[in-house]
Amino acid sequence: MEADVLARLVDALPEGVVVTGAAEMEKYREDFARDGSAGTPAAVVRAEDAAQVQVAVRWAAEHRVPVVPRGAGTGLSGGSSAVEGGITISLERMRAVEIDQACQVAIVEPGALNVDVKIAAAEHGLWYPPDPSSYEICSIGGNLATNAGGLCCVKYGVTTDYVLGMDVVLADGTLVRLGGKQIKDVAGLPLLKLFVGSEGTLGIITRAVLRLVPVQVAGATLVSAFPTMTAASRAVVAIRQRVRASMLELMDNTAINAVEDWRSHGLDRATGALLLAQSDATGAACEAEIEMIRECCEREGAAAVFTTTDPEEAELFVAARRNAFLALEQRGSVLFEDVGVPVPLLPALVDGVAGIAERCGVEIAVVAHAGDGNTHPLIVYDAADPGSDERARKAFHEVMALAIELGGTITGEHGVGRAKKPALPDQLGDDVMALTRRIKDALDPDGILNPGAIL
Amino acid sequence: MEADVLARLVDALPEGVVVTGAAEMEKYREDFARDGSAGTPAAVVRAEDAAQVQVAVRWAAEHRVPVVPRGAGTGLSGGSSAVEGGITISLERMRAVEIDQACQVAIVEPGALNVDVKIAAAEHGLWYPPDPSSYEICSIGGNLATNAGGLCCVKYGVTTDYVLGMDVVLADGTLVRLGGKQIKDVAGLPLLKLFVGSEGTLGIITRAVLRLVPVQVAGATLVSAFPTMTAASRAVVAIRQRVRASMLELMDNTAINAVEDWRSHGLDRATGALLLAQSDATGAACEAEIEMIRECCEREGAAAVFTTTDPEEAELFVAARRNAFLALEQRGSVLFEDVGVPVPLLPALVDGVAGIAERCGVEIAVVAHAGDGNTHPLIVYDAADPGSDERARKAFHEVMALAIELGGTITGEHGVGRAKKPALPDQLGDDVMALTRRIKDALDPDGILNPGAIL
Structure with a gap:
């Protein structure tokens, strides 16, 4: 980009809104996915209001400059990775x-x-x-x-x-x-x-x-230990047939140990899989739901079942589940999967992921919003070791292929971004990709908005 | 359309799928809105599967023939009104x-x-x-x-x-x-x-x-009579602040009397407005919700409050509410409104509608999915009397203008179809209309799909 073009953007906005220093640019290059695709932006527009966003986009449209919108940068698919020579519009200052x-x-x-x-x-x-x-x-x-x-x-x-x-x-x-x-x-x-x-x-x-x-309040929490993820997944399928739980999460042995290594939450390191369920029904209905969940767990071979109505005690377990990403990142680089399947295929998905881990020789921890059939296999690897990197990337693509094979999705909630883009046509097929392209071209004919994401 | 063009469609599909007789065409001309825009289709394709729909659409695309999709024909906005010389694709046979x-x-x-x-x-x-x-x-x-x-x-x-x-x-x-x-x-x-x-x-x-x-089961039903729709609407606003009811409906005096005229449901004809609320919470929670609803009703001047846990008794009232459309149609022609506003503006909307009825000299019955701020002012008129027709149409447009003025919508659930199309730009504005047009052109460049609906 020529200097006078960039100068026009800087001049069009209040002082401090447009930043261009190399150190600043580095901060805005990647999101949590660190997907390797990020370039260095020519400038970051830290917009204070919608009018400033409009000014920046109008300028970008005039000069055909790529625009990457960015929130907190916590995305897990490279959806806000910067585009080389483009601008990133950061919304971090607009937080009313x-x-x-x-x-x-x-x-x-x-x-x-x-x-x-x-x-x-x-x-x-x-x-x-x-x-x-x-x-x-x-x-x-x-x-x-x-x-x-x-x-x-x-x-x-x-x-x-x-x-x-x-x-x-x-x-x-x-x-x-x-x-x-x-x-x-x-x-x-x-x-x-x-x-x-x-x-x-x-x-x-x-x-x-x-x-x-x-406001809804979780009436009771059930924590159930299982010998295997397969058994825990089967319990999830059974629970969903009987109860509309307000939470139904899973974490596997690798995730449990990663969390314990990072900061002890009092989890049993020998547990094969941990199921967390909550009911926010009230009174007797809540007790009935928790009882039905317990029955399902025991029928599928739960090793131990614990229930509590104490919110603080419950939060310890829920926090352990939420912190799994952070804990896994202490062990190395992580590729974040987000695959989902129809709920009854959850056991097939977790078994398949275990097979991929073994076949590719990589460590894959699995946590899951299991009640929705949405899982996060987290592939831990050593980015400095080319062999490890290659095996991890192979596993990454195999997990997505498995989800597609099971009639599911490569992403349940993180988005396609740049990291999952190569697998998208395999899931959607040519006709849906063509339809996607038509919508994109109709709304962004010059392709300046987040180029490289999804398409 | 030339006869040989139509013959190609007839030949491309199994016998009986394409019908062209005048009497048949008449049956497929209009939906329940009878909005007056309907032409006579050249043919109706009563498709038996998706492949037949594809055949018909490919034929229509080739010959630039308008295609109107049609379900049961119960639409209330003229969304499936036939287009003169086009084809209507009826999906009535595809009901697996x-x-x-x-x-x-x-x-x-x-x-x-x-x-x-x-x-x-x-x-x-x-x-x-x-x-x-x-x-x-x-x-x-x-x-x-x-x-x-x-x-x-x-x-x-x-x-x-x-x-x-x-x-x-x-x-x-x-x-x-x-x-x-x-x-x-x-x-x-x-x-x-x-x-x-x-x-x-x-x-x-x-x-x-x-x-x-x-399956959810309504635990209890509350029916509350109010002297006016304004008071009943205020109760709805108050209830919504405290309870997540599973039903929150209103019907006004005109609707009550229309229902009673048609088929007695045992409603009190003197009631100004009837509020129907249900809770599907269980046990004590259900009782607590019904009690909070009762408090809100009494505080806003309810004349009488009745509660029941008998599903059959409850269904009598709910059926009365659901049958209001049918009952009103016995009184004359009906223009179906479907306007919605943010819930706290519900009293302003019902007051405004009453004012329009008086000013235009028309009868407007109001029933409402009140808990969502979505109302159905039903304008009853004599289609054979040009003066009545004109006054009704004036009122129809004034009600939509009122909803827009209150920051609401011309349609909460019925769709724009053809009947509400003139008011759409007033609600959406030029930029959103232009965006709508861009999407439409991207997906249907020749404009063959349901032309005249929405746009």
Whole structure:
């Protein structure tokens, strides 16, 4: 890019909004996926409001410069990896959260963290359900861009289920306002839903209206130890037939030991697989649900079952599950899988992943939002060792191929980004890829928005 | 259309699939909206499977013939009004419903009725929540095309929340398979969601995978009589702040009397407004919810409050509410409104509608999925009297303008179709209309799919 072109961007925005220093650029190059594709941006626009996003996008459109939108940079698929010579628009400064209690909605800027929305809602007795494990560090904008899931989704659904309205800056800099505070709205094409999960390839979200619901409290938590992931997965399938649990998570022996190595949560290192279930029913209904869950676990060979109604005790186990990513990262480099299958195929998926680990000679820890059939096989490897790197990447692609073979998906909640792009056509097929391309070309004819992500 | 062109379509499909007789054409001209725009189709294709839909669409694409998809014809916005000289593809013969109990999904063809899916699911202890008032006569394909709502949506969400997969025939006859039986899937753009609510303007849905949940049972029903709709609406706003009811419906005095005139449900004709609320919590939680609802009603001036835990007794009231459309139609022609606002503005909306009725000199009955802020002002008029017709149409547009002024929507669940199209740009604005047009042109460049609907 010629210097005078960049200078025009710098001049068009208030001082400090556009940064170009090499050290700064380094900070914005990658997200948590560290997928290896990242270039160095020519500039980072740390926008303070939607108007500044529009200015930057208009400039990019005029000069055909790639634009990568970025929230907190905690993505696990390389969806906000910088493009060489492009600009990254960071939304980290736009973090206002306003609660409209009467309407039971949160009006949020994309840089606000998921936890900020939860805290603000709780002050009004309200709850924003979607809860990625990274909810304390990930941004709402990133959640919207990937249609993020989490632990409570098994009962309460994913991000798209809570979006009532959004402001989106399109590829030509136009800002469109979609939806609003009304709960039901079918006026016109469902454009709102098209942008949730579009990973910054169709527009940049600058504001969202999120639906809130009255606070729910987990009545009871059940923790069940199993000798194997297969047995634990079978229990999950059985539980889902009988109970609508508000949480249904799994972690395998490798994940348990990684968490214990990092910071002891009091887990038994000998456990083959740990199942965490919660019921947020009340009173006798809660007891009945927990009892049904216990029956399913015991029938599938649970070694030990523990239940508690103490929220603090429960949180120890849930935190262990949430911290698995962080703990695994202490052991080496990690490739983050996010494969999902129809729930009854969960045992086949975990068995298949174990086979891939053995065949490829890599360590794969598995944690899972098991009640939704969504698993995170985490491939731990040594990035400095070319052999280890190669084996890990082979396993990475084999796990995705396995999910597709089982009629599932390469990504349940993290997004395709750049890391999973090569496997996408295998899942979707040529016709759906062509349809995807048509939508992309219609909304971003010059291909400036997050080029290299998804397509 | 030249006779040999039509003959090619007839020849390309099995005998009896394509019908062209004048009497048959008349049956397929209009839907329940009778919006006055309908032409006479050159032929109706009563497809038996997706391949036949593809054949018909390929033929239409080749000859640039308009294609109107049609389910059960119960639409209330003219979304399946026939286009003069075009073809209507009726999905009424494609009505297979298969339940995959292990996956907790229904695999359905579009001509299956909503009630067929509910019954099939119930045989496996499962439930398909979306429940338009017309659930016994409306098709799932129509529900998908309009993203239909219903009575339980206040707690359980709308059609789009239950769609996991769909087969869609595109404007060139290509069939794409989107999603599947996996619950969470963010692989690629959210194309699945783009077609739910697209009213047949982007593709024709030939199969859907619908998410089912374990059966819920309404624990208790509360019926509260109010002197006015304003007071009843205020109670709804208050209830929503405290309770997540599983039903929260309103009907006004005009609707009550219409229902009683048609078939007595034992309602008190003097009641200004009737509120129907249900809780499907269990045990003490259910009692607590009903008690909170009662408090809200009494605080807002309820004249009488009645509660029951007898499902049959409850069903009498719910049926009265559901039958309001049918009952009103006995009084004359009806223009069906479907306006929605953020819930706290519900009292302002019902007051405004009453003002419009008075000003325009028309009768407007109001029933409402009040807990979602979604109302159905039903304008009763005499189609044979030009003065009545004119006043009714004036009121129709004023009600939509009022909803827009209150920051709401012209349609919460029925769709835009042809009847509400003139008001759509007022709600969405030029930029969103332009975006809509871009998507439409990308997917249907020749504009053959349901021309005249939405756009």
